[in-house]
Amino acid sequence: MGVGERAPGSEAEIVFELPVERGKVREFALAVAEDNPIHYYVEEARKRGLPDIVAPPTFTVTQMWQVPREERERRLGANLAYERVLHGEQEFFYQRLPVAGEVLTGRMRIASDISKQGRRGGVMRVVTYESVFTDASGAEVLRALYTLMELPPP
Amino acid sequence: MSVPFDLRLEDVFSGMELSEVVFGPVERADIVRYAGAAGDFNPIHIDDAYAQGAGAPTAFAMGMLPAGYLAHAVSDWFGGPQHLRRFRVRFLTRVWPGDEIVCWGRVDEIEGRLVKVRFEADRRGPGPRELELPEREPALSGDADVEPA
Numbered sequence: 001m002g003v004g005e006r007a008p009g010s011e012a013e014i015v016f017e018l019p020v021e022r023g024k025v026r027e028f029a030l031a032v033a034e035d036n037p038i039h040y041y042v043e044e045a046r047k048r049g050l051p052d053i054v055a056p057p058t059f060t061v062t063q064m065w066q067v068p069r070e071e072r073e074r075r076l077g078a079n080l081a082y083e084r085v086l087h088g089e090q091e092f093f094y095q096r097l098p099v100a101g102e103v104l105t106g107r108m109r110i111a112s113d114i115s116k117q118g119r120r121g122g123v124m125r126v127v128t129y130e131s132v133f134t135d136a137s138g139a140e141v142l143r144a145l146y147t148l149m150e151l152p153p154p
Numbered sequence: 155m156s157v158p159f160d161l162r163l164e165d166v167f168s169g170m171e172l173s174e175v176v177f178g179p180v181e182r183a184d185i186v187r188y189a190g191a192a193g194d195f196n197p198i199h200i201d202d203a204y205a206q207g208a209g210a211p212t213a214f215a216m217g218m219l220p221a222g223y224l225a226h227a228v229s230d231w232f233g234g235p236q237h238l239r240r241f242r243v244r245f246l247t248r249v250w251p252g253d254e255i256v257c258w259g260r261v262d263e264i265e266g267r268l269v270k271v272r273f274e275a276d277r278r279g280p281g282p283r284e285l286e287l288p289e290r291e292p293a294l295s296g297d298a299d300v301e302p303a
Contacts (some may be wrong), residue, residue, distance in 0.1 A: 004211035024191075031184075031191035032222030033177055034232060050236070057225040058236045061218050083208070085216050091242035097235055 002060065010077025013109040013138040016066045018133060022100040024062065025055050027061050031106055032056055058090075060133060063106055080150050089147040095140050104133040104141060111145065116125050122152020160233040163302050166269050173226040179214050179254050179279060187221045206247040215249040220294055224275045227257035232269070232300045239268065243275075244295035253279040255293070262297070272297045277283035 022042075029045035034056050037044035045053045047094035073080070098104060111130035129146045159173065178184070185199055194216050197204040205213040249255065253302035259273030259274045275294040281287035 007251075031188040032219070032226055033184075034226055036226075036229065038234065038236075048234070054236065056222065057229065057241055058222045061192050061194070063193075068193070076182040087245055089242065089244045090218065090221060091240070093240050094238050097238075108178050139262075146266060 011075045012069055013107050014072065016063070016074050016106045016108070016130075018060060018063055018066055018098075018104040018106050020055055020059075020098040020100050020102050020104060022053055025053055025098075025100050026028060027058065028059050028062060029056050032058065039092075050099065052100040054100070057092060057094070057097065059098060060104075060106075060131065060142065061063075061090075063131060063144075066106070067108060072108070072129070076108070076129075078110055078147060079115065080125070081153070084151045084153065086149045086151065088146070088149040089143040089145070091147075093143040095142060098133070098141055102135055104135060107132045107134075118152045120152075124152055125150040159230050161231060161302055162233065163264075163269070165266060166261055166264060167301075168261050168263045168301065170261040172227075172231045172261070172271065175212065175223075175257045176228065177220070177223040177255040177257070179252050180219065180249060182251050185213070185215050185219065185251070187295070188216065190238070192218065194212075194217075194218070210248070211284045213249065214251070217245040217249075220249050220255045220275050220277075221245075221296075223255050224257050224273060224296065226295060227275075228271065228273060228298050228300065231259070231271075231303045237300045237302050238298060239301055240299040241296070242298065243253075243294045245294055246292050247277065248286075249277050250281045251281065251295050253277040253281065253293075256290070256299075267301050269300050269302060270297065271300065273295070 076146050108131040112128045116126045127148050131144045133141045199216050202212050256276045262270040262272050277293040278290040
């Protein structure tokens with residue numbers, strides 16, 4: 001298959017659940033060395049007007065538990081050569097932070113897929129996956145852009 | 155921690171330097187802990203033999219680990235993560251076991267209640283001997299929009 005071509009029959013988007021559990025929020029907060037008590041203690045979160053502990057800003061990367069790379073590749077069909085792939089950029093747009101106890105719905109799709117001339121020759125491919133997370137009322141909570149760069153073959 | 159942290163809108167001006175925040179050094183255990191928390195089990199971050207097969211001298215950190223530290227620093231500068239409206243990072247080079255992550259930034263401009271900031275996270279440490287890396291170099295750069303109290 002050539003550059004930028006989709007595997008036949010690939011899906012336009014993957015819909016998945018992202019449960020925001022207290023234990024998982026605390027585990028992730030520890031992993032990024034968070035010391036803000038609103039990620040650990042319900043009382044501290046409530047003192048600041050939050051309903052429960054909240055997830056750190058980059059928490060939704062835990063969607064890798066819900067949609068592992070192999071499943072993402074099989075269903076969205078970007079057909080990337082992973083031995084040459086780097087994580088180039090990551091961006092989040094927040095309406096609010098996820099709150100422990102809620103279950104978000106994620107919708108992941110390929111937002112853009114461009115090929116350009118690499119700085120050292122050959123064609124570099126830049127693929128951006130967008131995941132939009134909504135709450136039980138259907139309101140958007142946050143949006144994440146995950147950008148991968150596929151380097152030209154050696 | 156040095157000041158200023160927990161900045162409010164009235165404290166902020168364009169060009170303002172934001173206090174340096176240092177994380178780490180990043181240990182192997184920190185990388186494994188992040189792998190488990192995030193669900194990122196790419197062996198290149200955990201398994202030296204696999205990393206060597208891919209041309210790296212040792213396993214190295216996933217970019218989202220220092221990106222998480224950087225989000226933490228931006229949150230602390232402006233009174234907590236609930237004030238973030240947008241956060242973006244670009245990955246410039248790899249972070250190695252033993253590296254410290256030095257986060258620093260500056261206020262770019264203020265538009266109404268929205269404060270636009272730029273920041274960087276530098277890796278600081280010896281790195282793998284074979285790579286002869288500089289003692290300190292930019293590992294991530296980024297920008298964010300925050301709405302402080």
